[in-house]
Structures are given as structure tokens and as C-alpha cells.
Amino acid sequence: MNAELIPGLAKSWVVSPDGFSVTLHLRHGIKWSDGEPFTADDVVFTYMDVVGNDDIANNLRDGCTVGDKFVQVEKVDDYAVKASVTEPYRPLLRDCIQGVSLLPKHKLAKYVAKLNPGAGGNRDAVQSVVNNYRDDLQKADAQALVALDAAIKQLAQAIEAKNADQVKAAVDPLQQSLDQLIQALAPGDARDDLEKAKSYADRALQSAQANQFAGVSPDTFNNTWNTNTPPEEFAGLGPYTLVSYQTGQQVLLKRNPYYWRVDADGVQLPYFDELAVVIVQNIDTQFLYFKSGQADMYPARPEDWAEVLGAAQEESWRTIKDGPPYGNTFLVLNQDIAKVKPGDPTYQALQYVMRAKEFRQALAYSINKQAMSDNIYRGLGTPQWAWISIPSPFYDAESANQYPYDVSKAKQMLDDLGLTDTNANGVRNITDKFLIAQKACNDSVDCAQKFGPQDQREVSFPLATNTGNTIREAMSQQIEHDFKDIGIQASYLPQDFNALVTGLTGGQYGGVVIGFTGGVDPTGFNVWKVDGFYHFWRYSSKDNPPEWELRAQQLQVDGSKVFDVQEAMDKYYKEFIQLDSEYLPVIYLINQIFLYAVDQCLENSQNFRPQSGNLPQWVAFGERTWWQRTDDCKAKLEQKGRLGAGPK
Missing domain, CATH: 3.10.105.10 (Dipeptide-binding Protein; Domain 3)
Structure with a gap:
């Protein structure tokens, strides 16, 4: 492992001579896990409509902001995008481009307020902020809160009537009430979010004047994909897709039939048909799962290492020890x-x-x-x-x-x-x-x-x-x-x-x-x-x-x-x-230095090493691991119910 960047969804890239832009050429024929084509539109959507969108809470925006300007990603053609910055930026490829998971525009664009503007969505956003801080607002200025509630109700009626003049008549007292409450609050989250509510009110008026009265709330996207979302609603580009999620227990994944990677012999990856990720917060219990054969790999603690080494030969475990990981x-x-x-x-x-x-x-x-x-x-x-x-x-x-x-x-x-x-x-x-x-x-x-x-x-x-x-x-x-x-x-x-x-x-x-x-x-x-x-x-x-x-x-x-x-x-x-x-x-x-114990029948696990970003090994290497077909392994895996697909 030398942490060198290698081609992935982008088959190649060209950095401009001045270092201010990079053009990425995407692979043709890649599909999302639901069968829809992956194109440059998805890349532009991810960066410009989601990560760079101030309405959408995320921790990726900082790493793609150079100076005070977010990286500009534009479509060159269906299979090429250009990312530009205003000054040289060494981590552009490694942290901003490699570090962002791409999102399917065909699935998620309808939940983005920027792409679906409307007075109603912005009114909903104002109401959400007020509801989140109602107790604080009541203590700060109860009279102003009463006036604010009345103005929000008036705004809702004006939007329902699709009357821009009435919307303006409601927005003015709404802004005044928000200003009173902002002045009454100490600096902090509530005050900051009320400032956002003022901008939502302005946007409601602008949308109404543009004859846009419905729209999506700016906070809709933040709650779109969550643990209650049906698995079939998700679409990704990775080797596996979601089958089910049991809260605090297990994530069950199945092979993505449209995954684009193949091995050296042209066999489509991943090799496994299913992958179960057991959720166990207690590390003692994780170790017990591994020792009992309920789990096939274990990121060992130092306190376990002597026991792991002592039992490795008898239990047919592969042990891996390397230097300190990233982080x-x-x-x-x-x-x-x-x-x-x-x-x-x-x-x-x-x-x-x-x-x-x-x-x-x-x-x-x-x-x-x-x-x-x-x-x-x-x-x-x-x-x-x-x-x-x-x-x-x-x-x-x-x-x-x-x-x-x-x-x-x-x-x-x-x-x-x-x-x-x-x-x-x-x-x-x-x-x-x-x-x-x-x-x-x-x-x-x-x-x-x-x-x-x-x-x-x-x-x-x-x-x-x-x-x-x-x-x-x-x-x-x-x-x-x-x-x-x-x-x-x-x-x-x-x-x-x-x-x-x-x-x-x-x-x-x-x-x-x-x-x-x-x-x-x-x-x-x-x-x-x-x-x-x-x-x-x-x-x-x-x-x-x-x-x-x-x-x-x-x-x-x-x-x-x-x-x-x-x-x-x-x-x-x-x-x-x-x-x-x-x-x-x-x-x-x-x-801690890198310590890992793996079932010896899990082939390719000998390559497990620390990953930049500390990806779990089943993520970093999961598409290229498979079960050995030796007699010993075959009998063992049949007993455990693990025997599945592998390289042909």
C-alpha cells in the first residue's frame, strides 16, 4: 500500500498546466444499482446541488472550499466533468474528488429545494426553525413569538391563495418578529438559525413573485435517506446493495448486479453473493463472535493479540500486523x-x-x-x-x-x-x-x-x-x-x-x-x-x-x-x-498499530492493511475477497453456511 491514487469511476484525469482545474473522464456504461445510467449529471448534482449547497448539512463542504469559494464542477459532456478552483489546491483530487461519495440525481433531485424552489417550502422551513427553538423563544420574548406565529399563519394563507402581494404583506411582520427575537437571544445556535429563517422568508417572497408557490423545504434533503427508508429506494455505485437494516443488529447486503469492476480474468466483482455486517458495539462481544465463528474477521485489540496468536494455528486464523493506521x-x-x-x-x-x-x-x-x-x-x-x-x-x-x-x-x-x-x-x-x-x-x-x-x-x-x-x-x-x-x-x-x-x-x-x-x-x-x-x-x-x-x-x-x-x-x-x-x-x-485476525479460508485477506480514511477492511477489500475451495475450507464453510460465489 502506497496510498497512490488509482483510476476508479474516472478512468483518467488531466490536471491543467496552471493547477487550477482537473478534467475527469468517466467510464462509459456504468449503472447505478437500480439499473439507471451513471453520467456526468450525477457528478455535477452531487457537488453543486448537494455538497456545495448551504441548505444541506454536511461535513464535506469545508474540504472542497478553496479560499472562500466552493470548487466549481461543470459538465463537459455526458462522460467528462471539469473541477475548477480559484487557486492551486493540492488536496483537490485526494480529499475533495476522491473523498465525496456520488449521489444519484434521478433519485434525489426532487428533494433539493434549490432545484424545486417555492414559497411553501420556505414557509415550512421557517416553521421548522421556530418549532425547534420554541421553548427558548418563549423565554426570550413571548410577545414577539405570538406575533411570529401569527405572521407564519398569515404567510401560509397567502401562499395557499397564490397571492404574491399577500405574501409580501405577511413577510414584513414576520421579519420584524424574527429581528425582535434575534435581539432577545444570546449568541448561539438558536440565534444563528433564526437568521437562516429570515433568509427563508426572503426566499418565500422571491418565489411567490416568480409565481412559484409550492416547492420543497430547504431541510427536506437532510431527512431523505435514513434508517427508515425502504431498501429499494437507495441506489449506489458500490459492489453491494442494501437488503435490510435491523437497528442495532445487522446490515444485510447483496451483490450489485450492475457493479462495474472486474478481476484480471474479466470476472465481474464482487465474488460474494451476500455480505452480512453484524452491529456489535461492545468489543468484548465482537471478539466472542469471531472466536465462535459467527464473524469471519476481527480488528483485534492489543489485549486480545496474545490469545489470537496462540489460537491462530488451531483455529485456522490468519494474523496481520502492521504499523500505526491513519487517524x-x-x-x-x-x-x-x-x-x-x-x-x-x-x-x-x-x-x-x-x-x-x-x-x-x-x-x-x-x-x-x-x-x-x-x-x-x-x-x-x-x-x-x-x-x-x-x-x-x-x-x-x-x-x-x-x-x-x-x-x-x-x-x-x-x-x-x-x-x-x-x-x-x-x-x-x-x-x-x-x-x-x-x-x-x-x-x-x-x-x-x-x-x-x-x-x-x-x-x-x-x-x-x-x-x-x-x-x-x-x-x-x-x-x-x-x-x-x-x-x-x-x-x-x-x-x-x-x-x-x-x-x-x-x-x-x-x-x-x-x-x-x-x-x-x-x-x-x-x-x-x-x-x-x-x-x-x-x-x-x-x-x-x-x-x-x-x-x-x-x-x-x-x-x-x-x-x-x-x-x-x-x-x-x-x-x-x-x-x-x-x-x-x-x-x-x-x-494502536494495525492488528487483524481473519478466517484463513477468506482469500485475499492477507492484503489487509491500514487505509487512508480508516475504511473498514470489509469495505476496502470486500469486493475482492472470496472463499477458498480446498477440502478443509469447503467442509468448514458448508458447516458455517458461508460457501458462496468466488472467482471462476
């Missing part, structure tokens, strides 16, 4: 933690603590990574010191500030900050000295009035990770213990993974241990832009960004324009790594 595991602290408990003076004071880089550095020194590597990873992990993935040619540990385990230094740094245990209960307090130094208050009297008595202001917060991931659970428990040694109370709180991610991306957390997938290129605009979708440590940066974050963002932007790796490293990424590791928006932990 990282880290602890992130919420620098907007006051949002978790609005009006709570202790959380307001704690926000100043979370934002102090010296505090985060002290915590980094307090984490015993060697113990974490030895006890949790059994020596099968490596410490990471920066965001960029270790296998990437852009990773440079020597440029990073490193934080070797040093409890004395951590304690001294906290003492120097003014985070001391004022009441001798073992937990440090947020003292007046600290808050005055942070310019949060002027003197002790002012501090007490704003934040309450210092003896009641403790450095204490919840520490969450996803339940069932035993490695992250163990890491969190060690971190809780390590922080306790320096007087910081981080209360371990396992959560369901979906709830964890919702809290993380909604800013409703204290500290979280989690991981991100990664790739070859270090560009991560959805994380490092101050308004990025995953700028989760401090979403408020979009309104008031710290200087170092602006510099990190600029280094990401400037670095993405340079195609030579060493030049980009010397000019931009070494400084980026230094900033990242100095300010520690996240505290990097340990990256």
Missing part, C-alpha cells in the same frame, strides 16, 4: 463549557480554565502515556504528538512539543496559574488570582460577585467516551486517575456513541476521549477552519477566533497550495505542528 486518538476539552450550564457561575469560571493553554499543557504532562501503552495497549501502540496521521509523509514528531510524564511539573504549572486547593479537599479551585490574571474580574469582590466564592469553584468536569469501546474506556479511567493525582476532578462517564458525538458536535460536553480517521494529506479544513464543522473544541471561534487559531488556519490554507511535500513541510506544516502541539486544542494519546 488519531485524543482527549478534547470543551473551551465553550459555559454553554453546557448557561447561567452557572462555576461553569463560566471553568471556561476560563479550559481556555488557558498552560492548563491543557499541565494535563498533558500528567498523563502517563508509557503506562497507557504498556497496560492498555500491551506495547502495541505508539504515542502521537500532533494531528497529522503518523503514516503521512507530512507527520513530523520532531517539530512537535512533547509532554513526557511529569507529575511534579504538572502540579507546579497549575500552582503557578493560581489553580490551587483552597479548602484541602483534594480538588483544585479556580481562585480569584487565576480569574484576575485571565481578566475575568477586577478584584476578589468582583470575582465573588461574578463567579461565587472561590472555595465553591472547583476544577471539575465530566469525562466521556463511548461505552463498549474497552480501550477508550480504559484510557478514560486512567486519565481520571492521572488527573486526580494532580488535583483535577474528571468524572468518567461512558455514553452511547451517537449521544457522545451529538454532545461533541453540539458543544454539550466537558471532556471527551475519542478518535478521528485521517488520511495522507494533512489538510483538514472541516477541523482547522475556525468555522469548521468539526472545530469542536471551541465552536465560538467563528465569532471571536484566538490569534493562534487564525494562524493555524492560514498555515493550512497556504500549505494546501504547495505540491512539493518537503517545501510544504518547511514553509508551513512544521510551524502548524508546533502551534498544534503548543496550544493543544486536543491532547493526543496513543495510536
Whole structure:
């Protein structure tokens, strides 16, 4: 594996001499899984009508935005598209073009408001925003909310009457009520979404004046394909199609009869007729499934590796061990933690603590990574010191500030900050000295009035990770213990993974241990832009960004324009790594090396290796795996009910 880009749906591509565009030539004759032709129209639809559409929530837009302009994708002919940017952009092919899954226009265009404009759809969008925040709006200005509801009702009647003048008469008071509520709300999601509601009202008027009175709501597409959608409604270009989804249990896939890839002998892929993906959140249970033969492959934990090796010969397992994968595991602290408990003076004071880089550095020194590597990873992990993935040619540990385990230094740094245990209960307090130094208050009297008595202001917060991931659970428990040694109370709180991610991306957390997938290129605009979708440590940066974050963002932007790796490293990424590791928006932990155990009868599994983007192996290699037909394997697979298609 060398992470080189190879032809796929595009059989070839040509980069313009100035590097500002790339023309991709698509394969002819490819069909969606429902038999409809795949053409350039689908590519243009995916980029220009979905990913680049501000109405549609997605985390892909940042990676396809160069400067402040989204990549422009245009149709050249039925089987060629041209993607253009306004300045050189190294990750254009790898991150933007390769990293976006294409969507079928014939299935989804009818759900996109941009392609189906109308006053009614925009009215529905205004109503949806109001319903989502009704309780907040009621508290902010009940009278304005009553007026807003009346204006929305008036707008609905005007649209039903198909009268543009009446629509205008309803939009004006609607906008006024929205303005009143925006003024009454504190900065945050509710205020931002009410600003969107104003734009929906404007669009409703524009549509009415264009005699477009029906239309699709701007939020319709976001809810179109979900877990309740019948399988036959989906259409894809991959090797398998959906048969059924049992919530929390299993995804059953069948062979896509229109899949375009063939093997070296011309046999259409994939080899398997069916593929069952069992959903098991608890890793202990995953291992039991593999050992009992209910699963055929297992991404092993370090704690399982000795058992896997010991049983491999008897159980006919193939074992694969490789270097660290792409991605990282880290602890992130919420620098907007006051949002978790609005009006709570202790959380307001704690926000100043979370934002102090010296505090985060002290915590980094307090984490015993060697113990974490030895006890949790059994020596099968490596410490990471920066965001960029270790296998990437852009990773440079020597440029990073490193934080070797040093409890004395951590304690001294906290003492120097003014985070001391004022009441001798073992937990440090947020003292007046600290808050005055942070310019949060002027003197002790002012501090007490704003934040309450210092003896009641403790450095204490919840520490969450996803339940069932035993490695992250163990890491969190060690971190809780390590922080306790320096007087910081981080209360371990396992959560369901979906709830964890919702809290993380909604800013409703204290500290979280989690991981991100990664790739070859270090560009991560959805994380490092101050308004990025995953700028989760401090979403408020979009309104008031710290200087170092602006510099990190600029280094990401400037670095993405340079195609030579060493030049980009010397000019931009070494400084980026230094900033990242100095300010520690996240505290990097340990990256496990690649460990895999596979049923030996599953042929081609010997090629399993870490993938850019951390694709599961059944996704990355699934189309080219098959069952061996040796006598031993055939008997074994017949017993397990697994024997299916293979290469002819």
C-alpha cells in the first residue's frame, strides 16, 4: 500500500498546466444499482446541488472550499466533468474528488429545494426553525413569538391563495418578529438559525413573485435517506446493495448486479453473493463472535493479540500486523463549557480554565502515556504528538512539543496559574488570582460577585467516551486517575456513541476521549477552519477566533497550495505542528498499530492493511475477497453456511 491514487469511476484525469482545474473522464456504461445510467449529471448534482449547497448539512463542504469559494464542477459532456478552483489546491483530487461519495440525481433531485424552489417550502422551513427553538423563544420574548406565529399563519394563507402581494404583506411582520427575537437571544445556535429563517422568508417572497408557490423545504434533503427508508429506494455505485437494516443488529447486503469492476480474468466483482455486517458495539462481544465463528474477521485489540496468536494455528486464523493506521486518538476539552450550564457561575469560571493553554499543557504532562501503552495497549501502540496521521509523509514528531510524564511539573504549572486547593479537599479551585490574571474580574469582590466564592469553584468536569469501546474506556479511567493525582476532578462517564458525538458536535460536553480517521494529506479544513464543522473544541471561534487559531488556519490554507511535500513541510506544516502541539486544542494519546485476525479460508485477506480514511477492511477489500475451495475450507464453510460465489 502506497496510498497512490488509482483510476476508479474516472478512468483518467488531466490536471491543467496552471493547477487550477482537473478534467475527469468517466467510464462509459456504468449503472447505478437500480439499473439507471451513471453520467456526468450525477457528478455535477452531487457537488453543486448537494455538497456545495448551504441548505444541506454536511461535513464535506469545508474540504472542497478553496479560499472562500466552493470548487466549481461543470459538465463537459455526458462522460467528462471539469473541477475548477480559484487557486492551486493540492488536496483537490485526494480529499475533495476522491473523498465525496456520488449521489444519484434521478433519485434525489426532487428533494433539493434549490432545484424545486417555492414559497411553501420556505414557509415550512421557517416553521421548522421556530418549532425547534420554541421553548427558548418563549423565554426570550413571548410577545414577539405570538406575533411570529401569527405572521407564519398569515404567510401560509397567502401562499395557499397564490397571492404574491399577500405574501409580501405577511413577510414584513414576520421579519420584524424574527429581528425582535434575534435581539432577545444570546449568541448561539438558536440565534444563528433564526437568521437562516429570515433568509427563508426572503426566499418565500422571491418565489411567490416568480409565481412559484409550492416547492420543497430547504431541510427536506437532510431527512431523505435514513434508517427508515425502504431498501429499494437507495441506489449506489458500490459492489453491494442494501437488503435490510435491523437497528442495532445487522446490515444485510447483496451483490450489485450492475457493479462495474472486474478481476484480471474479466470476472465481474464482487465474488460474494451476500455480505452480512453484524452491529456489535461492545468489543468484548465482537471478539466472542469471531472466536465462535459467527464473524469471519476481527480488528483485534492489543489485549486480545496474545490469545489470537496462540489460537491462530488451531483455529485456522490468519494474523496481520502492521504499523500505526491513519487517524488519531485524543482527549478534547470543551473551551465553550459555559454553554453546557448557561447561567452557572462555576461553569463560566471553568471556561476560563479550559481556555488557558498552560492548563491543557499541565494535563498533558500528567498523563502517563508509557503506562497507557504498556497496560492498555500491551506495547502495541505508539504515542502521537500532533494531528497529522503518523503514516503521512507530512507527520513530523520532531517539530512537535512533547509532554513526557511529569507529575511534579504538572502540579507546579497549575500552582503557578493560581489553580490551587483552597479548602484541602483534594480538588483544585479556580481562585480569584487565576480569574484576575485571565481578566475575568477586577478584584476578589468582583470575582465573588461574578463567579461565587472561590472555595465553591472547583476544577471539575465530566469525562466521556463511548461505552463498549474497552480501550477508550480504559484510557478514560486512567486519565481520571492521572488527573486526580494532580488535583483535577474528571468524572468518567461512558455514553452511547451517537449521544457522545451529538454532545461533541453540539458543544454539550466537558471532556471527551475519542478518535478521528485521517488520511495522507494533512489538510483538514472541516477541523482547522475556525468555522469548521468539526472545530469542536471551541465552536465560538467563528465569532471571536484566538490569534493562534487564525494562524493555524492560514498555515493550512497556504500549505494546501504547495505540491512539493518537503517545501510544504518547511514553509508551513512544521510551524502548524508546533502551534498544534503548543496550544493543544486536543491532547493526543496513543495510536494502536494495525492488528487483524481473519478466517484463513477468506482469500485475499492477507492484503489487509491500514487505509487512508480508516475504511473498514470489509469495505476496502470486500469486493475482492472470496472463499477458498480446498477440502478443509469447503467442509468448514458448508458447516458455517458461508460457501458462496468466488472467482471462476
